[in-house]
Amino acid sequence: MDENIKNNARRSDGEKKRKRKKSSVNNDTQKRETNVRESEAVKSSYSEKEKTAVFTAVKDTPRRGTASSTREMSFAEKELYNVNRQKSDRRFWARLASLAAIIPAYLVLLICAVVLPRSTVSNIEKRNLATMPEFSWEDYWSGKYTADVANYFDDTVPFRDSLKQAASRFSGLFGIKYNDVQVSGTMEVVNPKPKDEDKTTSSKTASAESSSTGGKYGDSIANGSDTDKDKKKKDSDTDAQKQQKGEEIAEGVYANGVIVVYQDGHYRAMSMYGGGSGDTYAVALNNFADDLPGVRVYSLVAPTASEFYTPENFSDYNASQEDDIIDINSKLQNVKGINVCQTLLSHKKETIYTRTDHHWMSLGAYYAAKEFADNAGVSFLDISQYTRLTKPDYVGTLYTFSGNNADLLNDPEDFIYFVPKKQDYKTEYYDYAFNYVYEGDMFADIQISSEYYSTFICGDAYSVKISTNVKNGRRCLIVKDSYGDAFVPFLTGSFEEIYVVDMRYFERNLVDFAKEMNITDLLFTCCSYSAVGTNADYLEGLRTSGITGGIGDASAEHEESTPTEESSQDEESSEPVEEQPTENEGETYGENDYYSDETGGETYGDDAGYNEW
């Protein structure tokens, strides 16, 4: 037993070691009468580590030192001995008590995290949450299965939305909101010296990858159709790049930072504009004009919100979009360049841009469309010919882009759009290869509030043909990015037929297509980001490659396509788009389809986000 005490004393270290040894030596020599109980007490007080193994420890209640065990010590030693023993006791009890707090607290958290029903839908992020993956050995060996299981668990935490909101409130406590501006994302000073785009993109991807553990958005939503589309995008990208990749591309630089500004009683998020040359865009348009003699070609590059609402002290980070648009227009030959910056500026006080989304509002598109109609010399329906509709609680994409800014989330806006009073037109939806899909309403009834912008012609999911009652012999083809969507409804009183195709996704050869449809007016409209960025690379590809073939409905189409294009056709047919029943009228958008189509790419990844402009 005494041996034991010595051993115990040896275990302790430093000064205490010496003191304790002394006292245990005292014990050793002098208290022969020490009984079992006393030595137990000493032992437990000196080395609860040894004695009090978990779950058995509780039985061995350590005892306070008694006078008998320290009888022969000097007063000072006795004091020290007693104090030390008391302290050890205290430490032990304090630990036991803290376990009594830690274990129940952990159990409560455990029950909250594991036992309570799991979330299935996130209303904040407007998406279905991850589901439990199905087991397959292939997935297992690649590590995908385990990753998905963990992701499922992390993604479907009970009360997810409330917890996320609480978390973003907590993150709001990290600092002071100075000048009412909050910054997120990389931001670069916009300076005129050329930079190497490749480098920027590669470092961006690197950062996107490094955060991939948290990229639950993409992971959980990603499914076949999405990757197919990505692949497709890449394919056409390389097509375009083969001819285009030269020194011009190296110039467009994005500042992908988002700022959130408090202005006029509301929060407004904006992406800073990094500037760029737009040479690719201008060259492509000029080539179109050359290939399509007799067709009036227009370019309308839409500025984004940062052009009008960036605070003064951030102007270093935001290039002038009007300068770039003027520059682009000056490079256009046989193409009418339309600059709507001044028009929009004069309406700055109206809701021409959304505060929470990277698009413009319907009203902004209206002023731009009017400018276009004036330039094209066609009639134009005044806004009084439209019914103003609103959808409340709109929080768009910039909420995510701003790193889930809580202020933005708590300050939703009204989504305002205009529907023609006289619905004397017909809207037909086609897929990207212009195979007929269905006839429906020009305005989709979008239920997911973050996706309200896709109200116009169902977003970018389809190619569209609109036949109106106008009889002026003018048929307009609009090649657009998502900015063009809001634009289309205002032209129903201006052209006989309007064809709308997306510059990024359309698969047909655009020159052939325009000729085939007897297009008289060809409008390229996109936001400034697309014009100076990589989206412009798609244009040359649309002109030089793509499916060449006649229009037809789905049945005829497959016959006409050349064998080489067969594979891309097949890809297309696997798109959920085609699964839409025609009688559906596009009203009740299948939620899943919708996500995979639209939001799949728009995750945290900055690059992914920009592709969707």
Added chain:
Amino acid sequence: MVFADLFFLYIFLPAVLIFYFLNKNIKYKNAVLIIFSLLFYAWGEPAVVFLLILSTIVNWLLGLQIDKHREDKLGKAALAGSLVFSLGMLVVFKYLGFIVENLNLIPFVSIPVPKITLPIGISFYTFQILSYVIDCYWGKVKVQKNYFKFLLFVSLFPQLIAGPIVRYSVVEKEIEDRKTTITDLADGSCRFMIGLAKKVILANNLWTIVENFFGGDISGLSVFATWYTVVVYAMYVYFDFSGYSDMAIGLGRIFGFHFDENFRYPFICRNIAEFWQRWHISLGSFFRDYLLYVPIGGKIHAHLNLFLVWFCTGMWHGASWNYIIWGLYFGIFIFIEQLMGKKRMKAIPAVITHIYSKIVIVIGFGIFYFEDFTQLGNFFKNLVGLNGNALTDTISTTSMINNCFLIGAAILACFPISKLANKLTDKSTNTIAVGQALKVVYCLGLLVISSLLLVDATSNPFLYFRF
């Protein structure tokens, strides 16, 4: 699997704890730990777990041979075999791509660069195995005759994938028999929660700032922005890695293991040598014990040995030149400090040594961050304003003000405040309970906040995974 993840915290961990404490038998406990450790590793690396097992089998067998043929040449051969095997694995899985890339720089050489994904934690467990084999050869530890105990030592999940590098000698006895005391359980869990908070609350959010400025092309950054970001980055690395070590040490204690400290407030150091005695101690001491004092170049070349150590230290951190430069950079400062001698170093006023060491460390982390040399060059230019950029800019000042409390908390956490608080409350018997109560409330608060932030996790990269 990583610790800072809801799945680990609320599925894996409770499962291990329940099974582990079901039975008091040590054999049972060891079996539970081995099974769960392999599960833990296989969760992230379902295939590569066999590499880990192979590595343990080979080295365990060679360890037995070393012990058996202690006197004759076979023992030496076994040691050599083990070293070749372990280092060979490391070279193949970690450095092959890097080596080939560099060979390709030689004219007329073009070898296809192999794409090998780095098995998680290989640098850590290989070094643990090395320490066992060498110690075994030197007779510092007894050979482990039981394979499963050896496997437990290598695969023990708290330290498996991101350190600390636990020596066999440290856990030798505890593998045979150990007990978790109440103190271990309470202190271990508090330690874990603190480590978790360091990672989730501090490191993750500091990383967001770093990404904002260093994420893209940095040639346009102002002088202030560069300094600000690199300081934040230095703190990020510290909290990320020391947070992981804290979690490992805490978990170890819960299971009755007592690992050595891996970080002792490195930023309060006065010189670079001291910094490395406080930063990633398990790695520094590994190189010190197994490389520095081994007379590879003979005693005359002690200095050469020092640089070899720092070359290896840098190299260990990653297969890229910037890490090697980073290691040698510290080597140079330590060399200079050695030349100066301890006495003269001490004579310098504390203010100056603190400023000197902090600047060296912070710039060092700049080298650590930029793998790309153009970026690194820009970084150096930015530091002194040679890029012709502004001295300060709106974005970085806004970011600093937006995050002032976070950064303030991070700076405070670099100092041994908790140690001080512990000392204060431990002085008198009456305050011990108060101190402990405060600590528990604090730790539980951290756990709740960490869990909350994990729900919201957007980025959660463990930096030291790459090593």
